[in-house]
Amino acid sequence: MKNIIKFVLLTLTAFSFSKAAQSIDIKLWDLSGRDGQDEFYELLQKEVKKYNPDINVIVTEWENEAYKTQIQLALNGNDGPDVFFNWFGEDSARLARAGLAMDLTSYADMEGGYGSFISKGWQDAGAVDGKIYGIANKAVSKYFYYDPAFFDQHGLSVPSTFGELIDTCKSIKAIDSSIVPWPMGNSERWKLNHVITMLNQRVVGAENTKADYALTAPDDQLFTNPKYVEAWEKVVELNENCFNDAPNATNPELTRSMFAAQISPMMYCGTWCGGIFASEGFTDFKMFRFPKVEGGADDGTVGFLVAEGLQVSAKTKHPEAAALVASINVSDAMALADAEMRGSLISNATLIDQMKGAPHWFTFYVNDIADKSGHVNVLDVLLEANVSNAYLDMGTEVLNGTKSPQEAMDFIRKVALEAKAAM
Amino acid sequence: MDKTQTESNSFSLSSDKLSVIILLIPALLFCTVFIFIPAFWAIIGSFYSYGMTSLNDWKWVGFGNYKKAAQDEFFWIALKNNFIIVFASIVLQVGVGTILAAILDRGIQYGKVIFRTIIFTPMVISSVAVSIIWLIIYDPNVGILNSIFKAIGFPTPSMGWLGDPDLSIWMIMIVAGWQNTGFMMVLILAGLQGVSKEVYDAAEIDGATGVKAFWYITLPMIRNILIVAILITTIGAFKVFEFVYVLTQGGPSNATQVLGTYIYLQAFNLLHMGYANALSVVLLIIALILGWLQLKASRRA
Amino acid sequence: MSKFKLANLLAYGFVTLFSIYVLLPILVMILTTFKTRREIFLEPLGLPGQFNFSSFEKALSVGLGGFMFNSFLVSLFSVFLIVVISGMAAYVLARVDFKINKYVYLLIVAGFAIPPAAVLVPLYVTVSNLGLLNSIYGIVMPLTAFGIPFTVILFYAFFLDFPREVEEAATIDGCSKIQIFYKIIIPLSGPAIASAAIFQTVWIWNEFLLALIMLTSDDVKTLPLGLFKLRGEWTSDWPAIMAGLTIAIIPVLIVFLIFQKYFVRSLAGLGK
Numbered sequence: 001m002k003n004i005i006k007f008v009l010l011t012l013t014a015f016s017f018s019k020a021a022q023s024i025d026i027k028l029w030d031l032s033g034r035d036g037q038d039e040f041y042e043l044l045q046k047e048v049k050k051y052n053p054d055i056n057v058i059v060t061e062w063e064n065e066a067y068k069t070q071i072q073l074a075l076n077g078n079d080g081p082d083v084f085f086n087w088f089g090e091d092s093a094r095l096a097r098a099g100l101a102m103d104l105t106s107y108a109d110m111e112g113g114y115g116s117f118i119s120k121g122w123q124d125a126g127a128v129d130g131k132i133y134g135i136a137n138k139a140v141s142k143y144f145y146y147d148p149a150f151f152d153q154h155g156l157s158v159p160s161t162f163g164e165l166i167d168t169c170k171s172i173k174a175i176d177s178s179i180v181p182w183p184m185g186n187s188e189r190w191k192l193n194h195v196i197t198m199l200n201q202r203v204v205g206a207e208n209t210k211a212d213y214a215l216t217a218p219d220d221q222l223f224t225n226p227k228y229v230e231a232w233e234k235v236v237e238l239n240e241n242c243f244n245d246a247p248n249a250t251n252p253e254l255t256r257s258m259f260a261a262q263i264s265p266m267m268y269c270g271t272w273c274g275g276i277f278a279s280e281g282f283t284d285f286k287m288f289r290f291p292k293v294e295g296g297a298d299d300g301t302v303g304f305l306v307a308e309g310l311q312v313s314a315k316t317k318h319p320e321a322a323a324l325v326a327s328i329n330v331s332d333a334m335a336l337a338d339a340e341m342r343g344s345l346i347s348n349a350t351l352i353d354q355m356k357g358a359p360h361w362f363t364f365y366v367n368d369i370a371d372k373s374g375h376v377n378v379l380d381v382l383l384e385a386n387v388s389n390a391y392l393d394m395g396t397e398v399l400n401g402t403k404s405p406q407e408a409m410d411f412i413r414k415v416a417l418e419a420k421a422a423m
Numbered sequence: 424m425d426k427t428q429t430e431s432n433s434f435s436l437s438s439d440k441l442s443v444i445i446l447l448i449p450a451l452l453f454c455t456v457f458i459f460i461p462a463f464w465a466i467i468g469s470f471y472s473y474g475m476t477s478l479n480d481w482k483w484v485g486f487g488n489y490k491k492a493a494q495d496e497f498f499w500i501a502l503k504n505n506f507i508i509v510f511a512s513i514v515l516q517v518g519v520g521t522i523l524a525a526i527l528d529r530g531i532q533y534g535k536v537i538f539r540t541i542i543f544t545p546m547v548i549s550s551v552a553v554s555i556i557w558l559i560i561y562d563p564n565v566g567i568l569n570s571i572f573k574a575i576g577f578p579t580p581s582m583g584w585l586g587d588p589d590l591s592i593w594m595i596m597i598v599a600g601w602q603n604t605g606f607m608m609v610l611i612l613a614g615l616q617g618v619s620k621e622v623y624d625a626a627e628i629d630g631a632t633g634v635k636a637f638w639y640i641t642l643p644m645i646r647n648i649l650i651v652a653i654l655i656t657t658i659g660a661f662k663v664f665e666f667v668y669v670l671t672q673g674g675p676s677n678a679t680q681v682l683g684t685y686i687y688l689q690a691f692n693l694l695h696m697g698y699a700n701a702l703s704v705v706l707l708i709i710a711l712i713l714g715w716l717q718l719k720a721s722r723r724a
Numbered sequence: 725m726s727k728f729k730l731a732n733l734l735a736y737g738f739v740t741l742f743s744i745y746v747l748l749p750i751l752v753m754i755l756t757t758f759k760t761r762r763e764i765f766l767e768p769l770g771l772p773g774q775f776n777f778s779s780f781e782k783a784l785s786v787g788l789g790g791f792m793f794n795s796f797l798v799s800l801f802s803v804f805l806i807v808v809i810s811g812m813a814a815y816v817l818a819r820v821d822f823k824i825n826k827y828v829y830l831l832i833v834a835g836f837a838i839p840p841a842a843v844l845v846p847l848y849v850t851v852s853n854l855g856l857l858n859s860i861y862g863i864v865m866p867l868t869a870f871g872i873p874f875t876v877i878l879f880y881a882f883f884l885d886f887p888r889e890v891e892e893a894a895t896i897d898g899c900s901k902i903q904i905f906y907k908i909i910i911p912l913s914g915p916a917i918a919s920a921a922i923f924q925t926v927w928i929w930n931e932f933l934l935a936l937i938m939l940t941s942d943d944v945k946t947l948p949l950g951l952f953k954l955r956g957e958w959t960s961d962w963p964a965i966m967a968g969l970t971i972a973i974i975p976v977l978i979v980f981l982i983f984q985k986y987f988v989r990s991l992a993g994l995g996k
Contacts, residue, residue, distance in 0.1 A: 063956040074940045077852040246563040248675050249583025253960040396676040400582050442901035443816050450813035450872050454835045457869030464846035530735035541743045547980045549930035551948040552969050555955050556749045559962050570769045662839045665932045683841035690845050699845050706842040714837025
């Protein structure tokens with residue numbers, strides 16, 4: 001009798017232990033506000049279970065701005081997510097260097113590993129010093145959106161140079177001075193940062209910005225190129241001719257609504273905007289590339305591209321399960337679903353052709369991105385934290401007129417020198 | 424009989440000490456763990472430079488962080504803003520609060536309770552909620568402030584109420600005043616109600632009524648309450664966080680930073696923990712000086 | 725006679741104007757809730773065309789109820805701990821004449837002066853190391869700690885004025901200090917407890933900074949964090965944001981209006 005009881009107790013204990021050991025909770029953090037994301041993550045859960053039925057993927061979504069600080073807090077504490085979204089560039093590399101992101105190199109070839117899903121090029125997007133610290137699953141780019149009906153009605157043509165862009169703005173204002181040619185919502189500081197990213201690319205050129213951005217240029221040359229000031233001067237021109245009043249007090253969401261409501265005929269917006277305009281009832285828009293700048297170093301073919309993907313927290317208690325979840329995120333099934341459900345520009349390119357019913361803007365993005373000669377990452381993801389913050393703040397000040405382009409660059413140079421010294 | 428008494432006395436004496444310790448320990452424990460030890464570490468940590476990852480990664484920099492603060496234009500802007508808030512709050516919240524209190528005390532006959540309730544109400548609302556309400560009022564595109572100005576024909580600021588570095592701190596003060604003036608009013612009103620009617624009757628015989636009576640008789644009598652009110656306002660001005668964080672995030676371009684938000688920025692956005700600690704120590708020193716002043720003032724009252 | 729009337733008029737005028745200044749934003753908040761987004765953009769000064777309750781649905785879908793519940797729990801536990809712990813400590817400090825008590829009191833007053841922002845980083849590290857992040861009980865601890873100094877000061881002043889006779893009688897009867905505290909002092913300290921509870925509840929219910937750094941998970945967030953999140957999610961959907969604010973504020977306002985006599989009375993005690 002005693003033995004039976006013992007046996008029963010032992011079995012029950014073993015059962016409860018193994019039951020507890022069986023279920024693995026993987027916390028995943030991502031940005032919110034994307035249509036179709038719920039179905040996407042339901043599918044991810046199913047796909048992950050095919051490889052390991054014990055994994056539960058628990059998704060938490062965050063608003064863009066809040067996410068940036070919350071993820072830092074969470075990763076530094078002891079209760080953060082296991083897998084999390086990040087922009088790939090300095091943002092993701094910083095975490096790797098601080099020991100907060102896990103090295104995923106060895107997980108490439110495991111069963112369900114990402115090595116079999118995405119090309120070497122895309123893998124490198126998440127690499128730091130040769131090791132993989134993140135798995136890129138998609139990218140975002142930016143284009144000028146315009147209202148062809150408005151343009152045709154008033155005989156405007158698509159600008160192919162910066163000078164023509166300014167002229168277009170002037171023409172629009174001449175038609176009706178209450179129309180804002182290009183609404184700029186810089187209340188969160190990154191909208192203008194995207195513009196200055198492209199202006200630096202067009203005016204200063206990739207070759208000349210490389211050493212400055214990486215803070216490897218010698219001290220006496222760091223950010224001294226006068227072309228940087230010229231790029232800021234272009235911002236001043238845009239502010240005078242194209243933007244609305246109080247850009248720093250206007251939020252981006254409002255400006256998107258202005259374009260979707262056809263109150264404004266033009267806007268520089270991300271590839272995430274096409275779907276937003278459509279959801280607000282406007283689908284008859286078209287796009288053009290950021291024009292080249294006369295006298296600039298770039299011929300107008302390099303485009304804006306920010307890779308995005310998932311990283312794994314170094315503090316996760318289930319490294320293998322977390323790595324699996326991040327890998328399955330880029331599997332064929334998930335990639336196709338990402339493109340179809342969330343409208344993402346996925347890293348698994350061959351599948352895009354398989355996509356059913358792609359909206360016209362999506363097809364445009366895919367073709368245009370493939371067509372570009374090179375890509376530039378956005379400054380607030382690319383630069384070292386303090387320099388990035390300085391560029392963001394200077395954007396605000398140049399728009400306000402409280403700092404001149406030269407003063408802005410002087411400040412940025414000062415911050416860059418300090419950051420370089422602290423490295 | 425005696426034996427029992429001395430026994431119970433000696434018993435209660437030693438259990439007295441034990442009782443004292445038991446009654447004091449929880450308070451001391453909580454305060455030590457969550458206030459004093461962190462304060463200690465903030466001071467120690469300010470002499471190092473470190474990120475957040477490992478405690479082994481601390482780099483000794485001596486007074487380096489303090490030197491950095493001395494040369495940091497945004498630190499001085501934050502400090503300046505805190506002082507602007509102090510003086511503006513004293514003038515607006517304590518000043519206007521006193522006037523309102525005086526009016527409610529002896530200036531009007533009817534509706535005292537209603538007015539008092541209405542004006543005090545904002546105090547119980549979360550500062551976050553208050554800030555969000557004022558965000559829509561200040562919004563350059565949909566806000567009523569702009570609409571009212573345009574309707575009257577006044578010009579509206581081209582950079583927006585909160586986007587203009589010269590205006591924004593004052594717009595924040597308007598929000599702070601909206602919330603806190605009621606508190607001051609009720610506080611001072613309590614003091615005013617402590618002044619007996621006889622004093623005023625005697626003054627009236629001497630020919631001092633109304634405003635004169637208020638200035639020469641009432642104010643000196645509520646001197647202590649006013650000092651307490653000013654000190655509470657001052658301490659509060661250095662604790663400001665929610666208004667700035669929600670309304671402007673410290674912008675435009677750090678124009679409205681205050682010590683609280685700047686410390687948060689340095690610590691949790693830019694991950695300069697050592698530097699954030701140095702800034703915290705500055706705030707700590709100011710806070711302790713103010714606390715000591717408050718102690719002296721309340722002792723006198 | 726006319727001079728008197730003029731001063732009276734000015735007095736009424738001033739206080740009325742100020743009351744309007746106070747009421748206007750609340751009116752804006754409520755009216756905005758019922759407008760549509762187009763109306764807000766085109767007619768900021770106009771009245772809503774209809775009573776549109778969809779904004780309330782949207783606000784509730786974000787989980788405001790949950791945030792309010794969390795705030796309620798946090799406030800309940802924190803205030804209870806603060807009142808009991810502070811009461812105990814203040815009683816000893818006011819009554820017992822150990823020399824060390826003077827220094828303990830000074831120490832606690834120093835604790836009152838220290839704002840959370842001044843110890844933000846080490847506090848975060850401490851709470852994180854104690855495993856208290858992202859938990860309701862976790863945030864109750866530091867909130868309690870920061871509420872104790874002020875409440876001790878409050879009770880200390882109260883106990884200094886407390887008549888000693890009852891306690892002396894009890895001591896002769898053989899009661900220990902602890903027994904006296906629980907059986908005699910607490911029951912008779914109603915006004916002080918009410919004051920302390922009111923102050924601390926309002927402060928903790930609206931506390932933002934500590935909650936911001938310690939509560940990152942949605943299921944434990946308190947109301948101020950929830951409101952901030954609301955504003956971030958829908959930067960331009962003002963009706964929904966205002967609906968959320970209305971839902972959050974109304975209960976507090978109702979409680980306040982019912983108990984406002986006690987609020988005011990407790991403030992009167994503060995000045996002394």
